[in-house]
Amino acid sequence: MPKRHGGASVDLQLQPLSSLPGVGPRVAEKLAARGLTTLQDLWLQLPRQYEDRTSLTPIRALQPGVAAQFEGRVEAVERGFRYRPVLRVAIGDDSRSTLVLRFFHFRAAQVAQFRVGARVRCYGTPKPGQLGLEIVHPSYRVLDDEDAAALGDRLDPVYPAVEGIGPVSLRRLIGLALDRLPDEDALELLPAELRQRLSLPSLREALLTVHRPPQDADVAALIAGVHPAQRRLALEELLAHHLSLRRQRIAQQAHRAPALKGLALAERLRKALPFALTGAQKRVFDEIRADLAKPSPMLRLVQGDVGSGKTVVAAMAAMIAVHAGKQAALMAPTELLAEQHLNNLRAWLEPLGVRVAWLAGKVTGKARASVLQDVASGQAQVVVGTHALMQEGVAFRDLALAIVDEQHRFGVHQRLALRDKGAGGAVGADAIVPHQLVMTATPIPRTLAMAAYADLDVSAIDELPPGRTPVQTVALSDERRPDLVQRIRNACAEGRQAYWVCTLIDDSDEVEAQAAQSTFEDLSRQLAPLRVGLVHGRMKAKDKQATMRAFKDGELDLLVATTVIEVGVDVPNASLMIIENAERLGLAQLHQLRGRVGRGQAASSCVLLYRPPLSTLARQRLETMRQTHDGFVIAEKDLELRGPGELLGTRQTGLAGFRVADLVRDADLLPQVQALGERLLAQAPDTAQRIVARWVGGAARYASA
Incomplete structure (x- = not known):
């Protein structure tokens, strides 16, 4: 293949799939419904598992839960209708062992195929049944006695299903797309020295290995997802997500924010509290205070167990804003949780002469109009509410601090909508936006925080107040x-x-x-x-x-x-x-x-x-x-047992759906990802943009980032 450089390579990667033989409008529409529109999309449509059809296993040697290929002859066929139609086929081989194939969906022609004595080659995952091992709906071929039926010479990739396109057709299309892979130089975006240091192949070699594993490939490593080719792809995918979040952070930092420095009101609140702050609360407040004093917007996540005292720290941060003559808002996902914050803040702040307003869906009519007027005039210094805070018609006089509780319950766009209330509708680098403090009572494992919150600084209140007895x-x-x-x-x-x-x-x-x-x-x-x-x-x-x-x-x-x-x-x-x-x-x-x-x-x-x-x-x-009882220990164990999908909310939907990366398995790559990400953003922003586009897609997804 001739060398392709620069624009030629990019053009090839973004060629529409309609350029492939057999992809007409209807097939293209089905592929597009799964987000597959270019050659590059098919290159990155990676196998979700592999089937090893390179050898035959005697039935006697089959293991429950371990997929394998075997061959035998039909010994008996039984059709039943006890609860629903079922077809059972007993297969025996020279090892004098028998296994049952079970089908719930079958046609008369299939039943006719399984005549006693017929030779059958099957692939599937055995499990214990009533009469020994059985396989439900295996893939199979009925062979003629003369049929040599050569074994495969490499692992067969199994791709995520695309509705309306059969697995054989999808495999053929991906093969056609792979035939058009550019040469190594045109495709590669990572520095050679990094790949050498980590002993990782080029992108071209990695893609060909993952889609078409050679005969001598390490089968166990591929199935476990730890083959160097998969690690190479995981590194670039993690890097793409990291870069997209860091660019989001840089875009945010391009805005200006009010520099808030007065501590007198926060100190009055601290001294009036009926309890002393823990060391962790003091440390996190100091981090927030330093952020608020800067003319660029704070973007900080405070995580801590239920009862660790996040609300007190947020209230002290709000007092810095109020001391400067500005407003703070606290948004919670439910009315009950918001009302709980309201009661706490009123008890703490009203004795200091601070006006706390309440804005939720149930505040209607004249009461709502009165609150909106107080918010717009600045008389309401701290405003507590639900997503009602983001609705049209809510205008702040001078919002300097936006606090979001249980932030994983909100999407990034909802958080940005509250931020924009402080910008007064202005956009661009000249807009003055509020500082943002987001809180969660779901402790986040360090590896997950590194990957999922690269656009935020992360603080942890990892100490419970004294006197709390463990449950x-x-x-x-x-x-x-x-x-x-x-x-x-x-x-x-x-x-x-x-x-x-x-x-x-x-x-x-x-x-x-x-x-x-x-x-x-x-x-x-x-x-x-x-x-x-x-x-x-x-x-x-x-x-x-x-x-x-x-x-x-x-x-x-x-x-x-x-x-x-x-x-x-x-x-x-x-x-x-x-x-x-x-x-x-x-x-x-x-x-x-x-x-x-x-x-x-x-x-x-x-x-x-x-x-x-x-x-x-x-x-x-x-x-x-x-x-x-340590939420951080529990979070680490949860990540180990379940993966990141359920630990992250709407904001990080992309992280839960990585194509190849796994945040538990590939956690050791994250420090490399962070270091390389900062280097690329500083020295090669165009390359960073191409990596993000390759794995994450267009900028629209992280727009307003």
């Missing part, structure tokens, strides 16, 4: 439910309150979980005359708020709820948390739910109620919950 955590089989009902009765007799958390709203035949509705009815009957309330996600917001408020005010003894209470109400009198079907929840969610109790002086307990038998993963989760 005693036990795991019990659901056979012990009657004991728990009595335990609730005893706790409530002592004037305490309890939570009972369910994972579903309605009963389901398919999922074995007690539904909140039926649990509420059962417990109301068993615990009469105790007062039992119910909260779930399908209730109207005002009904949900009313029930939560009744629980907070002590008008209910037991609250039966779905996981909607994971982030929310603070009830110091609640000392018992029961989590039903705890094996179904992730560690981060279990930890958040446990954080609802242990907020008062009384010793508190959390019971993880599970339905045996437990999977290995569920057992590890429950054991981790019993062993530690």
